[in-house]
Amino acid sequence: MKILWLSHLCPYPPKGGVLQRSYNLIRELSKYHDVSLVAFNQKALLPTRKELDAAINEFSKFCQNVSVLPISSERKKYGRWLLVLKSIFTRDPYTINWLKDKAMFGLLRDRLSRNNYDLVFFDTISLAPYLSLFKKEKLILNHHNIESEMMLRRAYNERNLLKKLYFYQEGKRLAIYENRECPKFDLNITCSHVDSERILRRISSLEVNEVVNGVDVEYFYPLGGDRLNNSLVFAGGMNWYPNRNAMLYFARHVWPLLTEAIPDIRITVIGRDPPARLINLANEDKRFKVAGFVDDVRPYIDRAAVYVCPISDGGGTKLKILDALAMGKAIVANPVACEGIDVKDGETVLFADSPAEYVKKIKLLFENRKLNKKLGLNGRKLIEDKYSFEKIGRKLATLCEGL
Template identity: 50%
Template sequence: MRILWLSHLIPYPPKAGVLLRSYNLLLQLARVHDVDLLSFVQMGYLETFYPSYESGIADTRQALSAFCKHVEFIPIPSEQRPLGKYFLAAKSLFTKKPYSINWLSSPLYSKALSRLVAENRYDIIHFDTISLAPYRLFCPSVKTVLDHHNIESHMMLRRAENAHLLARPYYWQEGLRLRSYERKVCSHFDLHITCSELDARRLLKVDPGLYVKVMPNGVDPLYFCPSGRSTADKTVIFVGSMNWYPNVEAMRYFISAVWPALKREVPDAKLHVVGAHPPRSLLDLAQLDPSITFFGFVSDVRPYLEEATVYVCPITDGGGTKLKLLDAFAMGKAVVAHPIACEGINAKHGENIMLATTAEEFVSRIRELFADSSLRGVIGGNARKLVLSNYAYDSIGKDLCESYERLCGLGSEIKR
């Protein structure tokens, strides 16, 4: 089959949640089918991983061209001028479409897409977020697939519940307008894929008539694999991009509500936070406590994961599934997490994860794991088994290819 993959970001390098999912699904499709990529450029990701725009564009183009037949990048208009996103957010309060849709409006992208569709006979066009849905108009007579990394309206409404009082009305109206937009456009796509059964149910509440398949987030268990490195004593770790609001709020809560209580019971405990762009407010808190270390972006997170005693994920916001948890599972780590952080992952308390909903429970679970290496081994070992049986990208990729082939009526005709 010939597939065109439309993306809201350059899906490389595979070192953060959305990048991991998009890169691996794209790679799995390209192993069997001919895939072209038309991608927007999100400057924030390039700035995180590369010293310059030019080097980032060159490296990502080379890496993706290794398995994509055609690779083309388009800048995001609002990123081309100072404070462009803020002006667009304000303007979007008075437009028919919400900011989350207006964000990727681009004449250059429209022109590039029209050209590719005219020059090629695509069997399927993949839209990697609902923010790209307006470009469905440029794809007549082609099967279309919409990927939902999150159910965006649900995530925005949840954010409204947790936001500062002054910000709450903005997120609330954005969430309601997104839900209205989802109801209007989702039926125009032939197939929807979600990260979890939970997100599939959320999407079907928006429109019960949609054709939805679950393609879970995954992990490469050969890459994320314990190497036998020794574990540091009484060390807690959290991994996540620190410019994403659920991660920031999770660490703000953990450092202010959980960490002081844990330190009273385990005075020599240490907290390691790994992830790019930690905000000044959190760095200031860490300066007051030498047991807290922010490492920023690291090129290889595996040594940090393996050396930690316990992995924590106190996230109570966002949507989709948390790939950071799957990485920790694959590394055989004992994880303590809030139930919301585990949404979409078939994990069970006391078997392959420890769940906590209050500061007191986080302290109790972490202290228990600190004290019992056998329990850590059992929880971590079961977590890796869960990944191997349910969340390896090779098997997820096979399911994705088969779903696309069935959509085009090809079935078993494809040779692998």
């Protein structure tokens, strides 16, 4: 089959979240079918020409054709902020207006004039404005999250009244947009049964299937290095609000209790764009290390005694949890961080949803090495059985062939 993969970002390097999922699915799908990639470049992810060229070169190894365009609103100073204001007074949500681009319409028309695609894969609902270009191709829509549900959850958790109202309005408009556009696709793909149930509650007629998030099991595996006693690690880009809010919560409410209960505790927080509050804490308390972006998270995860994930917002499934499981880590996490992943409290992770519970569960895993090892072994086995990207990619290829 000839497949056109349309993306809201160039998913490289594949370090976490959407980047990791999309990169691996494209790579695996290309083993079975001819895949061409057309993507926007989000400057926050690939800010330099050198980085963009590296991404294009990487995808050229397994894609038939690779085209990447800048996002129009990001070419102008304050362009995105002006678009936010404009979107308040339009029918469509901000994310739809953000990716509606004349240059992309032109590029896609050119690709269609030169190629006969069997299938077009839309990597997010925000690319639905380009649906009108495709008349005879089969269409798949990928849901990294159910965007409206995630936005409404963000509104619920937001304390600032103006932001709360804005997120609520966006969430409601996204729901209306999803209700209208999702049925136009031949297949909707979600990351988990949880997200499938969420969207089917609203649009019961949808054709939906799960293509779960996964792990490159040959890259993420237990390295077997020496572990630092009483040490924690978290990895996640701080430019994604669920990660940022999770670690700000942890620093404010959990860390003081942990240092009182375990004076020699230490933590390493990994991820690009750490907020000033975390950097200030790291300057004041040498036990709290902010590493920022790193090329390879594996040594940091391997050295830690426990992986902590206090995420209580967002949607989809958290690839950081899958990576930690693949590396045989004992994990203490908010249940929301594990939504859609087939983990069990006490068997593959320990759940915590209050500062006191985090202290209790982390202390338990520091002291009980047998339990710590059990969680790690069970987590690795779960990944090998259900979450290898090789197996997941084969399922996606089969779904494409079945349309």
